[in-house]
Amino acid sequence: MALNKSMHARNRYKDKPPDFAYLAGKYPEFQQHVHTTLTGRVSLNFKDPEAVRALTCTLLKEDFGLTIDIPVERxxxxxxxxxxxxxxxxxxxxxxxxxxxxxxxxxxxxxxxxxxxxxxxxxxxxxxxxxxxxxxxxxxxxxxxxxxxxxxxxxxxxxxxxxxxxxxxxxxxxxxxxxxxxxxxxxxxxxxxxxxxxxxxxxxxxxxxxxxxxxxxxxxxxxxxxxxxxxxxxxxxxxxxxxxxxxxxxxxxxxxxxxxxxxxxxxxxxxxxxxxxxxxxxxxxxxxxxxxxxxxxxxxxxxxxxKPRKPITFMVLASTVKELSIKAAAMGWDAVEAIAVVRAWVEKILTDLKVQHKRVPCGKDEVSLFVTAIENSWIHLRRKKRERVRQLRELPRASEGVLQAMEEEKTSQKSVSNNSDCENPKTEDSEEGFMAPDHDVHLTAGDKLTEDTAAAKEHSEPMEEEEEEEETEAKRPEPSFGKGCSNSQEEPCPSEEASNLTVEKEQNSKETSRC
Structure with missing residues (x-):
């Protein structure tokens, strides 16, 4: 009987369900409706109206002294x-x-x-x-x-x-x-x-x-x-x-x-x-x-x-207490005893979480806090976390006007340089298997940095050009950057300009020999 534990407290059947075996032995009219299983358990077929009627009449007679008669059709x-x-x-x-x-x-x-x-x-x-x-x-x-x-x-x-x-x-x-x-x-x-x-x-x-x-x-x-x-x-x-x-x-x-x-x-x-x-x-x-x-x-x-409210309790390992004590001493806290250190850290965490807390009187060797959440800060946590990760992955973008001006400058400089270049047919690199560029472009240090910066911001250069650029760079000597400089979207450093000039001179000498 799955729900008997939730019966009314004064219901006589709550803790003592009917004993079918006892009732069958005492009332012959009920005995004919019970069945004994192979395990010796006495059961009743509740889908049989005659059996249900016999049970009701038997319980009223046994427990309340009432004798009734009920038609099966009702x-x-x-x-x-x-x-x-x-x-x-x-x-x-x-x-x-x-x-x-x-x-x-x-x-x-x-x-x-x-x-x-x-x-x-x-x-x-x-x-x-x-x-x-x-x-x-x-x-x-x-x-x-x-x-x-x-x-x-x-x-x-x-x-x-x-x-x-x-x-x-x-x-x-x-x-x-x-x-x-x-x-x-x-x-x-x-x-x-x-x-x-x-x-x-x-x-x-x-x-x-x-x-x-x-x-x-x-x-x-x-x-x-x-x-x-x-x-x-x-x-x-x-x-x-x-x-x-x-x-x-x-x-x-x-x-x-x-x-x-x-x-x-x-x-x-x-x-x-x-x-x-x-x-x-x-x-x-x-x-x-x-x-x-x-x-x-x-x-x-x-x-x-x-329903009893169980207090929220947790065990703190001795190694953890020792580590917390060292951190507390470094921060200049007055807490010396282990329990005081743990209490101080818990209170700091609650403060960071915007949870109100106050100390409640308790035993000497224990700490009790009464906490109250004043702000619902726990809903949609997964969505908020995904949003933060997405923001971290996104790079800052330049304004459209700046990108357009850089693109126009890059196009004009390319057209000027192309007029002075000599044309070279495509050659296949036998070692790496990449196609060599149709022609080489002479770039100044400023042109080089401008083109790299625009490419990094727009992310629009095709994959073939990146592979060709990698092959060209593989044949060139490794440029050396000055301390504190980076090949990023920021303004070029002096050491970076000098490095690019060196690379350009070597490139010019190679192009002259090819011509």
Whole structure:
């Protein structure tokens, strides 16, 4: 039973699930529905309506002393779920341990054939119930179950017309104030939804139990959402005739729109809960127009409050402490002890992260800090990191005007130099396998640097020219750059100009010999 640990704290089945082997030995009508596996485990087929009915009747007889009869054609309730609802209503209206002389009154909308809520409420707490029912078969079985358990003085079962909820049921009792109402509404709007053809996620496993409810028990116009909205509409007219209005929900998606509806209608007190049992979860919604009622916290909020907060702790190695101590001494810190050094470094890190922190009193050999993040600096970290890396990779670019002027100057200087050059045919270098340039160009030191700078900034020289330039440079002597100079986009250094002049003279001598 996966969800039993989240049952209501007072549910008797939370820590002690039903013992099928014991019940089978005591009740022959239940024994015929159980099966013993090869490992000796006693199991029950929950897809068999007869087996589910036998289990419900057996548990009510064993644990509550109730004898009931339920037709297989109508809804067969599970006892742990109904008991969860009863205990939650106890939380809403307050338990009667101190004063059981105060009679609590409740209404069960659509009590069903089993009449299980009034039977449990009257047996456990002595509550008085007005139980309504629209189906003839359910009405007859409910009256019979009340009478055979001698609870007619506490439970009144009334037959009401279709679509009757609260308004018509309370016409005859106009002066009575009820403490609560309960309702297990029809969950589905049509047959397709009831058979989970168009609503159930195909990835979910099939239900582990059978649905035996009649048409009026499982289906209503608009499903449970519209059904509960009709109860809300009645409550807006009745208001303080009931201290608490409540409904159970079969689908979690119905909870949010119903809470929104109550908010729009200005209902002052609203709460909800979860009913967990076996592999089934249900939800419940309650609201009140009274200001003095105690509103139980939702289970999700309780779990958050009850969840222990573990302190953030970490171990610091002795070698790390020694290294930190050396750094602290170099920075002139007064911290001497290891724990003081670690604390100082942690506080520095928190300060750099813009995290507020203050020291909290603690033991002699420990340090405790209370930290508060005042700025959300942890979202989109990967995107910010990629942006920084991209900015580092990008080189600064010159303005378009500067690049255009450099390009025009380079073109004019090339045209002047080409007029004075002698033309040479292409020759194949036998050793390296590169094609020699069509003709050599005489460049001054300034021309050389200007061309190199423009090429570095524009990144537009074709690959063939780079290979030819590498071959030409391989035949030339290695230029020597002055200290502190670099072959970059900055202004040429004097030593760089001298080096380029030397290379140019040697180049001129080679060109003369070629001509």
């Amino acid at each position: 809804l067969i309730p599970t006892v742990p779920l109904r008991l969860n609802y009863i205990h939650w209503v106890e939380d809403l209206i307050g338990r009667q341990d101190a004063d059981k002389q105060v009679l609590r009154r409740g209404i069960d909308i659509g009590t069903g054939a089993s009449c299980i809520y009034p039977l449990l409420g009257a047996t456990l707490n002595g509550w008085y119930f007005l139980a309504t029912e629209v189906d003839d078969m359910c009405f007859n079985y409910a009256k019979k179950n009340v009478e055979q358990n001698n609870l007619s003085e506490l439970i009144k079962v009334v037959k009401v017309p279709q679509k009757t909820l609260l308004m018509d049921a309370l016409k005859e009792e106009s002066e009575i104030v009820y403490d609560f109402c309960m309702c297990n509404p029809p969950f589905f709007a049509n047959q397709l939804e009831a058979k989970a053809i168009n609503s159930r996620n195909p990835r979910r496993p099939p239900p582990s139990s059978v649905n035996t409810g009649g048409i009026t028990e499982i289906m209503a116009e608009g499903g449970e959402l519209e059904f509960v909205k009709r109860i809300i509409h009645d409550s807006l007219q009745l208001k303080k005739r009931l201290r608490w209005y409540s409904c159970m929900l079969g689908k979690k998606c119905s909870l949010a729109p119903l809470k929104e509806e109550l908010r729009i209608q200005g209902v002052p007190k609203v709460t909800h809960t979860e009913f967990c049992q076996g592999r089934t979860m249900r939800w419940a919604l309650a609201w009140s127009f009274y200001d003095d009622v105690q509103v139980p916290s939702p289970p999700s909020k309780r779990r958050k409050l009850e």
